[in-house]
Amino acid sequence: MISEACFSRRFLSRRRLLGGGLTAALLAGPPAHAVSGQPLILIDPGHGGRDPGATGGTGTLEKHVTLAAALALRTVLEGTAAYRVELTRDRDRFLWPEDRAEMAVARGAHLFLSLHADKTADPAIRGASVYTLSARASDPETEALAARENGGESGPDRPPEVSDILNSLAQRENRAISARAAGALVRGLETDVPLLFSPKRRANFIVLHAAGVPSVLLEMGFLSNPADEASLNDPTHRTRLARAVARAIDAWFTRGAGAG
Numbered sequence: 001m002i003s004e005a006c007f008s009r010r011f012l013s014r015r016r017l018l019g020g021g022l023t024a025a026l027l028a029g030p031p032a033h034a035v036s037g038q039p040l041i042l043i044d045p046g047h048g049g050r051d052p053g054a055t056g057g058t059g060t061l062e063k064h065v066t067l068a069a070a071l072a073l074r075t076v077l078e079g080t081a082a083y084r085v086e087l088t089r090d091r092d093r094f095l096w097p098e099d100r101a102e103m104a105v106a107r108g109a110h111l112f113l114s115l116h117a118d119k120t121a122d123p124a125i126r127g128a129s130v131y132t133l134s135a136r137a138s139d140p141e142t143e144a145l146a147a148r149e150n151g152g153e154s155g156p157d158r159p160p161e162v163s164d165i166l167n168s169l170a171q172r173e174n175r176a177i178s179a180r181a182a183g184a185l186v187r188g189l190e191t192d193v194p195l196l197f198s199p200k201r202r203a204n205f206i207v208l209h210a211a212g213v214p215s216v217l218l219e220m221g222f223l224s225n226p227a228d229e230a231s232l233n234d235p236t237h238r239t240r241l242a243r244a245v246a247r248a249i250d251a252w253f254t255r256g257a258g259a260g
């Protein structure tokens with residue numbers, strides 16, 4: 001008899017990511033928090049450690065603003081007393097994208113939100129944008145963004161292919177739920193924060209591969225734009241952003257998370 005403990009970490013990781021053990025519970029009937037206490041929001045500050053992410057014109061590192069924004073969002077969400085909040089990292093340390101997704105499954109998150117800041121060659125382009133998982137990117141810019149965010153290195157547990165997670169029925173449903181969470185985020189942000197044109201986009205982001213966990217990636221702005229870079233370095237702006245995100249999360253859960 002082969003016990004689960006005998007499997008390699010790689011196999012276990014793939015089973016967790018692709019198996020979707022939480023999917024049925026999440027998709028069946030009432031919102032998960034109705035039966036399991038307060039919903040768990042897992043906030044993922046992008047990059048960290050040896051991976052600085054994008055660099056702004058004045059030297060701002062993406063890994064620092066994502067952590068600062070995540071800490072602000074945790075404070076705001078905890079202030080509502082409606083959610084449990086955890087972070088994939090609360091200090092400057094490196095994590096593989098697939099390990100972040102695995103944390104979302106292992107911790108039973110009800111929503112996984114990965115925070116990033118973008119960079120592009122045109123310094124005039126600015127604004128926040130929201131991304132969900134898709135085999136086919138919504139546009140070439142988003143395909144290139146996903147390639148950057150996925151990183152050039154191969155992680156130790158990187159699945160050799162992702163067709164299962166992109167094609168299974170349960171995962172299609174989870175992607176639809178994630179898309180509705182992304183829509184709520186766009187609606188929550190648009191009154192308070194500049195948005196990129198067509199702010200709701202899709203691509204194959206590895207960090208969004210958590211089976212059965214609604215997962216969204218938020219690019220909070222462009223570090224290549226001076227105004228966005230200044231905003232992301234401003235604690236007042238980060239709190240405004242966090243409040244807008246928290247309102248969006250509230251609206252999404254109030255509608256029953258997965259429901260229409």
Ligand SMILES: [Zn+2]
Pocket residue numbers: 046047053054062115116117149
């Ligand atoms: Zn990033």
